[in-house]
Amino acid sequence: RKEVEQDPGPFNVPEGATVAFNCTYSNSASQSFFWYRQDCRKEPKLLMSVYSSGNEDGRFTAQLNRASQYISLLIRDSKLSDSATYLCVVNDGSARQLTFGSGTQLTVLP
Amino acid sequence: DGGITQSPKYLFRKEGQNVTLSCEQNLNHDAMYWYRQDPGQGLRLIYYSQIVNDFQKGDIAEGYSVSREKKESFPLTVTSAQKNPTAFYLCASSIASGGSYNEQFFGPGTRLTVL
Numbered sequence: 001r002k003e004v005e006q007d008p009g010p011f012n013v014p015e016g017a018t019v020a021f022n023c024t025y026s027n028s029a030s031q032s033f034f035w036y037r038q039d040c041r042k043e044p045k046l047l048m049s050v051y052s053s054g055n056e057d058g059r060f061t062a063q064l065n066r067a068s069q070y071i072s073l074l075i076r077d078s079k080l081s082d083s084a085t086y087l088c089v090v091n092d093g094s095a096r097q098l099t100f101g102s103g104t105q106l107t108v109l110p
Numbered sequence: 111d112g113g114i115t116q117s118p119k120y121l122f123r124k125e126g127q128n129v130t131l132s133c134e135q136n137l138n139h140d141a142m143y144w145y146r147q148d149p150g151q152g153l154r155l156i157y158y159s160q161i162v163n164d165f166q167k168g169d170i171a172e173g174y175s176v177s178r179e180k181k182e183s184f185p186l187t188v189t190s191a192q193k194n195p196t197a198f199y200l201c202a203s204s205i206a207s208g209g210s211y212n213e214q215f216f217g218p219g220t221r222l223t224v225l
Contacts (some may be wrong), residue, residue, distance in 0.1 A: 004152070034213055043200055043216035044153070087152065097168070098214060100145075100152035 003027060006088050006101035014109050017078050021104045023071040023088030032091040033064055035073050037084045038103065044087055047073075078108045113137065114217035116201050121222045123188070123195070131186045131220045133201030141206040142184035143214060146170065147198045156199075159184055160206050188222065196224045 006023045013019050025033075033050035048055065050062040050071055061074040071088055088101035114135040123129045135142065141160050145153040155168030159178040173192025178184055184203075188195045198221050202214040 008150070041198075043219050045216070046213045049213060097155060097158065100154075102150065102152040 003099045004088055004090050004101040006086075006104050008102060008104060010105040010107055012107045012109055013078055015078055015080060017108075018074065018076045019078060019106065020075075021073045021086055021088075021106075023073075023101055025069050025071070025088075025090045025099075027090065027092055027099075028069060030069075030090045030092065033062075033071050034089040034098075035060075035062060035071075036087040036089055036100075038087055039084050044100075047086070075106075078106075080108050080110060082106060083108045114201060114203055114215060116199075116217035116220050118220060119218065121220055123222060123224050125224055126190045128187055128189050129222065131188065131199055131201075131222070133184045133186065133217055134182055135184075135201075135203045135217075136182060137203055137215065138181070139203035139205055139215075140181070141204045142178070143202040143204075144168075144174070144176065144184070144186045145200045145202065147200060147219075153200060156186065195222055197222060 003026050035047040036044040037047045038044040048057050048062055050064045054063045059076045063072045085103040085105045087103045090099050117132045143158040144156040147153050154170050156174050157168055157176040159165035162178055162181050165176050165178050175187045198219050200219045201217040204214045205212045
């Protein structure tokens with residue numbers, strides 16, 4: 001079983017749509033959680049950290065469910081510029097290493 | 111401007127050759143990391159270093175070597191022992207503080223192709 005699992009997609013949605021990505025992780029000792037965005041042939045960039053109480057940054061909302069070991073990212077009012085691959089990232093709880101999911105590809109269509 | 115730089119952006123290597131990828135940061139971060147990314151896959155950790163003159167193997171260290179002689183620099187050598195080196199190599203850094211974990215910041219990457 002992969003340590004961090006994501007639906008690879010692709011998700012093709014129209015502009016203005018709401019889209020949600022899910023991610024599950026296997027290490028119950030994980031302490032830190034992140035969503036990164038990666039554009040085609042570019043480096044990953046931090047989109048947002050995920051906090052236990054859930055957090056929102058503009059059109060983006062992240063949720064964490066520790067009991068189910070599940071993280072989600074919700075994007076409202078999708079823009080063409082949101083087209084990218086979204087990586088779910090979890091730390092290993094002990095050695096300060098990050099484990100990356102394979103990513104979910106999003107294409108926002110005009 | 112603070113950031114992480116990697117060079118070269120593209121690198122071509124003949125089979126049997128060793129090549130060294132450069133990674134420099136001026137963010138004053140203690141920790142630095144090397145990852146490999148293959149098409150359609152997530153990042154896999156090659157090596158990481160939490161402090162100067164110390165580094166640890168990641169999940170796929172075989173065929174790679176690193177050094178950390180300066181805080182700002184963490185070069186990666188891809189040796190001829192690496193069986194399938196063609197990939198996108200990403201360097202990252204983060205603040206390393208006791209008891210907490212911080213996000214990693216990435217350089218622009220080096221695309222290595224073995225001819």
